[in-house]
Amino acid sequence: MSDTLKFNALFIVGSLLIAIFSLMAAGAGIGGGVLFVGIFYLVLRYSSSLAVPLSNFAIFGGAIPIFFVNFRRKNPIVDKPLIDYDIALLAQPMTLAGTTIGVLANVLLPEWINEGLLFLMLVLISYRSTKKAISKYKSESLERKKEKEQKNVDEEEKQTTNSSNLDQKIDQIKDGNGKDEIEFEEIEDQNKDQQVNSHGSDPDFKTEDENLDTNETPNPKEKNKIKDQEKKEDETWIDVDLEHQNKETKKNSQNSEYQKEIEMIEKDEKKIGIKRIILFLIVWLITFLISLLKGGGSKKSLVGVEKCSAAFWTVTFISLPINILITLYVGRMMLNKAKLKDKINYPIVKGDVKWGKKIIIAFSLVCFLNGLVAGMLGAGAGTITSFILVEMKLNPEVLTATSALIVLLASSSTAIQYLLIGLVPYAKGFWFFGVTLICFPIGKLTLNYLVRKYKRAALILFTFAIAITVSAVLMCYNTIDALLHQSHKNKISQFCN
Template sequence: MKAARKILRVLVGCFLGCTVISAQANPSNGTATGLPTADPNSVRGRGTAPYLITNNTGNVKVWPALALNGRNIAATTVSLVGGALANAAGVGGGGLFVPMFNLLLGFDAKSATSLSQAMITGGAITSFFYNLMLQHPTQKKPLIDYDICLLLEPALLLGIGAGVVLNVIFPSWIIVILLTLLLTYMSYRTTSKGISTWKAETKKAQAAPPPGSLSSMMDHSLSDHEMQVISNEHRQSPPDNVVLAAAARASISANLEVAGENEVALSMPHSPVSAGGQEVGEAPFRRRWRRTSKAKLMFDTSLIPRRRLFEVLLVWLAFLVVSVLKGGSKTPSVVGVRSCQPWYWSLSALQVPLAIFCTALVARRLGQQHHKRLSDGDDYHPDELHFGPRQLVTYPLIALVAGVIAGLLGIGGGMIVGPLLLELGMLPQVTAATGAFMVLFSSSLAVAQFALLHMIPLYTALYYGAVCALSGYIGLSVVRYLVKKSGKSSLIIFSLAIIIALSAVVIGILGGIKIAHDFRTGAYMGLQKLC
């Protein structure tokens, strides 16, 4: 209950703060731009006072003001639930947020898209810092796989750009049908993956020894380092000393449980121990053990790859510069480049060598690491993705196709990349953390473009971004607790399946309504002209 009250206070504080600032920026006799206030009932009959802003394209945007009413309360509830599920699964959740802003709050399609990206960015920032210093479940490396991010993201962004061009050409009814079918299939595949993983985890748990047994304590109580010390202590001992070694390990486990987090002093018997009539040990030995604290184990700053993060930042800035100069259907160019002009196509084509160059640099480094590992006889871990010559070509091509599909159907790449990473064999925890980082990469890129062009309702974006950040933390914490308590990482896969299924239902219903409306009104439903 205390946590719930804290969360409620944070939400109310964010909402009231953004409401007050929004009201100060948009007084009743005009706005910050000096434009007269629009009729309160002119924005789709919402009854909330809208505010006006002129972006650098010369168009006047009419946005509903952030106010304490039933619609914003309902939208906050949807944001909390959707944000928790989406961030726990490592996806954006735009399939839920765009219809929420468009239909529930009355924003136009472009503004709804920008607000959705702001929400996704807020949740992705929370996910990034939450996962930043967490360790891989089975290996001594970060939970986020930065190598796969750097390998896939340039090709994914390139594919999204090509898909957006196709999105302009294809009629909306084809896009809605394809999107609904794709999300339904992805939901089915993800659910099947979750069920199979659940069964495998259940079978493994049933085959494991009881928690209180000696073998269980031997297998799970000590770290690899502690086991190595024990092995070194008894390496020169007679074969009969194996029994003593097992007893010592059980004693260590019991002492660790009693002593807690700090130093533990372990003592062996001082008197000789006989086994089969022979003395096993005469001299007493005493060794001090230091158990790694939970805080250090959970938040290890050595797991932060500063060089990888710097590389990600450079790639992000490179694509941001090209995107801002080029513009697009929803984000005009800052230098006045119009669609279908020679400069537009030149800047669009510039993304191809940029993506190839970034991908080639990462692939070269990963290929060298792969060759070194093979030369040293270092086999890949069963839960680790291989980066051989074949994979270094296949993975970016998969990301390129996924980006084209995402851009064509108007969704983020997370809903496609997440299930694909699971199919490639990545662990659910790593998939969610890596997918969330890739979502942060792409969504922050979009938000930066919208913000530079003044195409985003600032205070509404701040409020709902904060809501999604908070809900993301709640979702991550709850799912991590459940996974730790149950030992079933398949719960993360089910979260991904649920958010994809919800998006399929929402888009299918709303898209079906729009298709029916276009058909009744005789709207043109053929291919559109690109220029």
Template sequence: MQRYAVPWFLELKIGWTIIVGSLIAFFGAAFGSAGGVGAGGIFVPMLTLVIGFDAKSSAAISKCMIMGLSAATACFNLRQRHPTLNRPIIDYDLALIVQPMLLLGISIGVTLNVIFANWMVTILLIIAFLGTSTRSFFKGVEMWKKETIKKKESAQHVKSGGGGESSGGEINRSLLGGPSEPHKVSLAENVNWKQLWILVTVWLTFLAIQIVKDFTDTCSLAFWVLNLLQIPVAVGVTLYQAIKLIRRRRVADNLMEDTEDWEVRTPQLIFCALVSLLAGTLGGLLGLGGGFLLGPMFLEMGIIPQVSSATATFVMTFSASICAIEYYLLDRFPVPYATYLTVIAIVASIVGQYVVKKWIARAGRASLIVFILSTIIFASAILLGGEGIVDMIHKIKHNEYMGFEDLCSSGGDEELTRRLAF
């Protein structure tokens, strides 16, 4: 495996393609981090069509950028408090329900990606993206209307003298549901260390399984044993967290306390786990991180946009990092370019979080996050779908085979690692 003896930035060849690609990556990462999606649907077409990387390198570099984006956003959100409840903005309870099933689903999706023909993947991608972006957009419109009504009521209340002189910022904080002066705590107090440790343990377990799988033959006994081993890990952690939440909810109900941002009920937890599994499967199948489905799902559960965005990005940190590590071990991308573009994504995500947070606080509209989410998903559908259609037309013209592939064929190992979609 090649390693660079000189500083990575000396290996870069700066040209107009890198400059344009950097600008696209910056804005894609900034809005993607704010919306709670990884922006892989922006990164991959940019790397392929603008900079000119091949499909394998584009997928690998994109995952590195998503890892940097998600990690930087998660670090930013570790210090943030919930706008309405006295708790962190990252919902660790929800993350523990989502993360194991997401990782399991992605592993299933990667296998299906090898079996399915490219045109099938393209059609599924367009349907999934257009469906989720449309649903998210109408959710944002609904939220916008409610916020407009609240703004008018607050303005009328101030005008009538009911609240005295009140600044626009105080009105906006009221609209967002938060207190006038948010309670501030230290970073150590703002992190749920026990749940974070469980999440890291699950991440390490899945990472170890993926690494060991690289040394086994596809469809061998060891290959299937390692694949099946992921099921008890994911299901066990999800059941543990679900039972814990249900018991805690019963205690809260008896005490007439409202300590959750979403309704903790058995059907709700089952729905969350199944959609997470579906998000992972579609993410692995389509070569994405699953955030395009997690964000809309969180909104459907009634979770406010700020928490939805922070939690979705936090969960994607685990899935994207596994993929980036795997690609690095397989030497699938040029380290200098991946490092440079990852730094761009990190800086952009921090800027995006800061700017959007100020924007929302000033406008008093959390629905802006929902519109960013739907826009990113829709743009990804157009870009990735268009790229897939072009590839499909090329294969039709050259009479290439477009049917199902054999996972256990001689090229299965290479194809499986080539399409690795964590």
């Protein structure tokens, strides 16, 4: 395996395409692995066994700065981090368990099977994500239309109120003795004088007080009528205030009953917490240590485990029950919090997921499949997870940030596994690591700016849909090429020997 960089025209074009697709993948919240594999395979003409490990290195490089971009950002709706650490923690164990199996599947299965399965998956995701993006765009357009209509209504009400105030003023200065027309004309003169700001030099101008002084006193009946009206309005406002106070009292009494629980939930969601950090590290370290123990490729096991021996397969698969146990623990923790929120009627913010037992189990299984695809096909771990979170209607900004963390955890584990079994040439691996390290934050920050400027979160979903569609097209070509040039050698025998 050549480990030298040749900066010829083909290599430069391939690197530029990796940079361009990095910008797209960063905005979409996916690793971009399928895009990268297509470029490595079609443009740079690397074999599938080299393209997939290089893809994971490129994903790892881009995921690092994206995490730091998202880490300090806040949720656009409520006061908590943009990254949903509970979702990431639930996804990580099963995703990493999937990558362990996926790496082996990549080595053992024929290339056309790997790529054909990925193509079919991408077609489905492309179709569904495009529909979701269009639906989100229409929803945002409808909200904008309603806001505009409400603004127009508010302006009309304001004008009506001003007109009503003027009419009331006219009524108040009527004397009831045939001088209505004279007084109305005087008010019109006042308005004209105020508009041209010339009343100071107008000798005929009279203030409202002067008009009242020079005219006869108001009719007693009119006075009583005005007083009755004011009294009625005061009583109405008192009723409204009492009703509002009753609602607030009821709400406050309910909140005070569960004040401790509310504060506990808010405190838990405002930061990542030591418990979550420890669980993240445990899962990642288990996967990493297993890779060191089993070895592979040109790398020897630290404890002398021979490749394809009983001990090798035992060490390889021992992470599965451990990750399942951690997933059960995290799932139980999330389920208990969801039940507590239901009990105290804790508000579910638009764009959050309402977790239940079935949703937690289904999501965990999808994450295992996600890791399998990431390890086997070189796809970023965010591809399937992002798709499922889109289906679950998670807020698009939260979705991309959370997915990026999942990608970082999975890609770092997978890249190191490939490095340890000797499948990644250092020069090429770290070159593309550097390209994505620079381009990913540029793409992410650019899309964030556009979303804020145009107030269109649908842009994130459209970027995701476009990235997946391009990936499907590239993978279609890869699959056909693999079928035409497939090797009939026994890959299991090659791997073990």
